[in-house]
Amino acid sequence: MSEFTHVAEVLAHWEARRPDALALRYAGVDRSWAQLAQRVRRNAAAQRAAGLQPGDRIAVLDLNHPSCLELTLACAQAGTANAVVNFRLAPAEIAYVINDAKVRVLFVGPEFAAAVEALRPTLPTLERVIRVGGPDDEYEGWLAASEPDPAIYPAAPDHCFLQLYTSGTTGFPKGAMLTHRGMLAHSRNLAATQDYGPDSRVQVAMPLFHVGGTSTALVALTSGASVFLMRTPDPAAALAMLESERITHTFYVPALMAVMNDVPGAGARDYSSLQALCYGASPMPMPVLRRALAMFPGVLYQVYGMTEQSGAVSLLPPADHADPAVAHRLLSAGKPITGVEIEIRAPATGERVPTGQPGELWVRSEQRMGGYWGKPEATAAAFTPDGWLRSGDGGHMDADGYIYITDRIKDLIISGGENIYPAEIERVLAEHPAILDVAVIGVPDERWGEVPKAVVVARPGASIDAHEVVAWCRERIAAFKCPKTIDVVAALPRNPTGKILKKDLRKPYWEGRERQVV
Incomplete structure (x- = not known):
């Protein structure tokens, strides 16, 4: 991969070398590198014609569509930034993101046009809405009205061109400012582990508002590969x-x-x-992983990452998935990828902890974001002066350098002085044949301070016997870790990116008590 320093260099590089090769395919429409480059230059010119200045934000509220990638690449060229909105958010949350980013121009898909129209009175910075796709498409006309502009804003390496909002399980999301340096470092580091190149054919199935979607597309494009969106x-x-x-x-x-x-x-296809089939962004239940290993032998990579680091920071390769002698590594997040440092630190002191001991994962790399948009205090709290990101994830590192994620630090249960990680219990419960979904939380207990409670969803047609489930756990993990009570619910509360809202599950039990539920 070439040593790009500015995202706008990517298109020029591959246009010059492979002008007629396939860059992007979507819904039966192909774009060569030359065609994609021209559309991005028109897009940058149209942004300038709209009065957008370097540092301004545009936004996309849509299901996946090539326009989102074109806008992101054009923002890199024009010095603006694309704040991609999570389309699963509630209307009030959508308004929050648009207002927080001070969006001037919004690109909206057909499914969301009516919602945006209803929100317009609450969006004071929004000057224009441009419809993308469908019978009322305005995007193609907006592009056609401007001649391609090759001018590239001389952005510094740490200039933001893409703003993705962290899902967050508390409060409103924060805008992670992703930079030329960070995203190009991620593309370079990940491509080095998985043999991306001009002959690669990369499927982008995950939403582009998620770092897993957009970073996959940018790794592909940076490598000269073809994107199938x-x-x-x-x-x-x-x-x-x-x-x-x-x-x-x-x-x-x-x-x-x-x-x-x-x-x-599914199992009969070729x-x-x-x-390389990467999976990540949430815990992988072992029953699902076993079936995936049978369907996709020799190609599975587990990745652990975060928006604040532009994507993946560690990886478990296929060899560790397949070797029965190291089957315990299936519970790990692998080792840091090229260009990334990971250490385990004590959350209270920031000191490194001994090998095998639990603590908080700290991450340092060139992939780091530029900070949280408009939130200097939150940025300062996330990063140390020497560039380490406090991930908020608890875990440990073994003697071979493999990382094991146990839980979010704030989800740790301390029962009678013992540290209990809910994820460990959840892995066991996920194996139970009657359980479809599970979350473990700490609830108050007069003797132990707090104890684990399991909140479970039954599989269709199954019934759950709480005593039998506790007995199941006792056969597999230490008694002090086993849930003391089991609640059966129809569904677990989740945020728009699918993360379980444990704060909502905990809240009824901790109201009026000294412990703060976050």
Whole structure:
């Protein structure tokens, strides 16, 4: 991969070398590198014609569409930034993100146009809404009205061109300012581990508002690969595309893979072109992983990452998935990728802890974001002066350098002086044949201070016997870790990116007590 220093260099590089090669395919429409480069230059010119200045924010509220990638690349050229909005947010949350970013121009897909129209009176900085796709498309006309402008804003390496909002399980999301230096470092570091190149065919199935979606696309484009963009992560369509388009690289979240396992005929397809199937962004239940290993042997990579580091920071390669002698590593997040440092520090003191001892994961790399938009105090709290990011994730590192994520630091349960990590209990409960979904929280206890409680969702047609489930746990983990009570619910509360809202589960039990529920 070339040593790019500015994202705008990527298109010029591959346009010069492979002008007629496929850069992007979406819904049966192909764009060569020359065509994509011209559209991005028109986009940058149209942004300037609209009066947008370097540092201004535009936004996209849409399902996956090529316009989002074109806008992001054009922002890199014009010095602006694309604040991609999570389309799963509630209207009030959408308004918050648009207002927080001070968005001047919003690009909206057909499914969200009516919602935006209703929100317009609450969006004071918004000057224009441009509809993308469908019978009322305005985007193509907006592009056509401007001649391609090759001028590139001389952005500093740490200039933000992409602003992705962290999902957050408390309060409103924060805008992570992703930079030329950070995103290019991520592309370089990840590509080095998975043999990306001009012949790669990369499926982008995850939403572009998520770092897993946009960073996958940028790794592909930076490598000169072809991007195959899906509008939505439909499991059957994604599997069909792996076969029909001879996909070599893709990224999925575990929830999508769980559904894929049940797609009729999924195991009979030809996935022989696949070289790397990355999964991450949430814990992978072992039953789902076992079935995925059977369907996709030799190509699974677990990745652990975060928006604040532009994507992946550690990786568990296929060899560690396949070797029964190191089966325990399936519970790990692998080792740091090239260019990334990870250490385990004591949350209270920031001191390094001994190998094998629990603490907080600290991460340092060139991939780091520029900070949280408009929130200097939150940025200062996240980073140390020497560049370490406090991840908020608890875990440990073994003697071989493998990282094990136990839980969010704030989700730790301290019962009678013992540290209990809910994720450890959740892994055991996820194996129970009657349990579809599970979350473990700490609830107050007069003797022990707090004890684990499991909140579970039953599989269709199954019934759950709480005593039997506790007995199941006692056979597999220490008695003090086992949930003392089991609640059965219809569904677990989740935020728009699918993370379980444990604060909502804990709140009824801790109201009026000294402990702060966050």
